Amino acid sequence: MxxxxxxxxxxxxxxxxxxxxxxxxxxxxxxxxxxxxxxxxxxxxxxxxxxxxxxxxxxxxxxxxxxxxxxxxxxxxxxxxxxxxxxxxxxxxxxxxxxxxxxxxxxxxxxxxxxxxxxxxxxxxxxxxxxLWLRPDEVEVLNLGNPPKKRQALALIAAGTGLGEGILFWDGKSYRPMPSEGGHADFAPNNDYEIELLRYLRGQYLHVSYERVLSGPGLHAIYEFIRDTKKNEPTWLAEKIKAGIPAAEIAEAGLKGQADIAKQALDLFASIYGAEAGNLALKALSLDGVYVAGGIAPKLIQKMKDGTFMKAFTNKGRYKRLLSTIPVKVVMNQExxxxxxxxxxxxxxxxxxxx
The missing domain is CATH 3.30.420.40 (ATPase, nucleotide binding domain)
Known part of the structure; x- marks a missing residue:
């Protein structure tokens, strides 16, 4: 045993x-x-x-x-x-x-x-x-891709309470995971709106990592940024967030289309998530695939599959075509x-x- x-x-x-x-x-x-x-x-x-x-x-x-x-x-x-x-x-x-x-x-x-x-x-x-042990019915495919015949690396990114990242390299016989603390690397804005988000977060933290944005607390932080800059928070949602689990309430309102601020928060979250997953894929050259794990992605699978994530994932200039060939899958098995x-x-x- x-x-x-x-x-x-x-x-x-x-x-x-x-x-x-x-x-x-x-x-x-x-x-x-x-x-x-x-x-x-x-x-x-x-x-x-x-x-x-x-x-x-x-x-x-x-x-x-x-x-x-x-x-x-x-x-x-x-x-x-x-x-x-x-x-x-x-x-x-x-x-x-x-x-x-x-x-x-x-x-x-x-x-x-x-x-x-x-x-x-x-x-x-x-x-x-x-x-490495998952069955096909335990993942949701975001991008089929076209991996090379010769085995290459895999990458793993997982947002939940925090943000975890990892790389699996092929040693000629099997995949070998490498531990990483990549989630604590510096958050890199990709457009003017995300630069405003970084400025907002820098008012609260000396160091703004990707985990500050891509996590349960990170989704709440994105929501607060939109709330404080656009002033478009409905009272009923503010009360639900105060009484419940903020990330869960924001996700529910966004997925159900109940509040524009929540939909905007999910859009920004999914876009940054996809961008950082693409960054990891480039750093690891994980041509065999990227797995998106953690507790958040399965709960937001409707959002993950609407194209926002993959658009940001492949938005890498001259490397867009390469990123488009990488399989991307969401891990649905929470164990x-x-x-x-x-x-x-x-x-x-x-x-x-x-x-």
């Missing part, structure tokens, strides 16, 4: 798999609210402790309801390997999480839970492994990071490289 985990600032997903060489569904999976725990170890104790079996009613003596027949304790789960994708940099199999007061150490976990092999990965690195971590754990258990 192997253990896989996807560790985020909001939630931690854990799953057990009986995985050898082919993808399988988890034997058991649970989700935990990360902030409710002091450490990953506390969650692992709860997840890995076998539940006590129920006592049959007929085994309890009617005259002594308080006593139960002795039963041997359940056998603990025996793990051969574990892998965790973590929202934060991983250095020497150790990570200080970005949005939690946790320090996660692979060797300490291995010792405490008697797991022979424990590997920590950056969360986007785990997602990168996961896309892709967990899937990737499971594939690495399975490979560790088998003492063979991950695919």
């Amino acid at each position: 192997i253990l896989a985990g996807d560790i985020g600032g909001t939630k931690t997903n854990l799953a057990l798999y009986d995985w050898t060489t082919e993808r399988v569904d988890p034997v058991r999976m649970e989700s935990f609210h990360s902030a409710d725990y002091k450490s990953l170890e506390d969650i692992l104790v709860e997840f890995l402790t076998p539940p006590k079996p129920p006592t049959p009613l007929d085994a309890i003596d009617e005259g002594d309801e308080g006593e139960k027949p002795d039963e041997p304790p359940p056998e603990p789960v025996k793990l051969t390997a574990a892998c965790f994708g973590i929202a934060g940099p991983v250095i020497e199999n150790r990570s200080r999480t970005t949005n939690l007061p946790w320090v996660i150490d692979g060797s300490s976990i291995a010792k405490q839970f008697d797991i022979p092999l424990v590997q920590l990965l950056n969360d986007l690195e785990a997602t990168a492994y996961g896309i 892709t990071g967990l899937l990737g971590a499971a594939s690495v754990a399975a490979a560790l258990a088998a003492y063979t490289p991950a695919p």
Whole structure:
């Protein structure tokens, strides 16, 4: 049995798999609210402790309801390997999480839970492994493209709570993910309107990264920029945003065409998202494809498919034709990071490289 985990600032997903060489569904999976725990170890104790079996009613003596027949304790789960994708940099199999007061150490976990092999990965690195196992029905195609016959690189970009980026290079036998913190690179405006957005954000932040724009909070920031410059916010939407989750309320109003300001925010968000995905494709020369993952793109799939994203993706001057040949797909499976971590754990258990 192997253990896989996807560790985020909001939630931690854990799953057990009986995985050898082919993808399988988890034997058991649970989700935990990360902030409710002091450490990953506390969650692992709860997840890995076998539940006590129920006592049959007929085994309890009617005259002594308080006593139960002795039963041997359940056998603990025996793990051969574990892998965790973590929202934060991983250095020497150790990570200080970005949005939690946790320090996660692979060797300490291995010792405490008697797991022979424990590997920590950056969360986007785990997602990168996961896309190699996706089925065709788990992606939405934005651009079919025309990749070369000889294998080239893949790229991954994922907007959610933050913005993650990654590259998968072909080593002659398989794709190898490379961890990256490219989402924190400088935001580069592409037109006068985006220059105004940058000026607006620079009034709030010393450093304006792509993550400040391409994330849940980033969509809200774009909305506030439009609100403060165009003064076109309806009162009903302002109240919904104040009471709910801002990015979700903006997305809903924009997708339903209920407010011009929300539609404009989605237009700008999708355009910048496409532009940065195209930037990543050029930097990696990812001719085999670009995958758009994270929590936002699936929720905005209607917007992602209307042409705004791809227009910005290919708007690279003399390289427009090249960018048009690159396949672009949206990852619809929200457990892709967990899937990737499971594939690495399975490979560790088998003492063979991950695919």
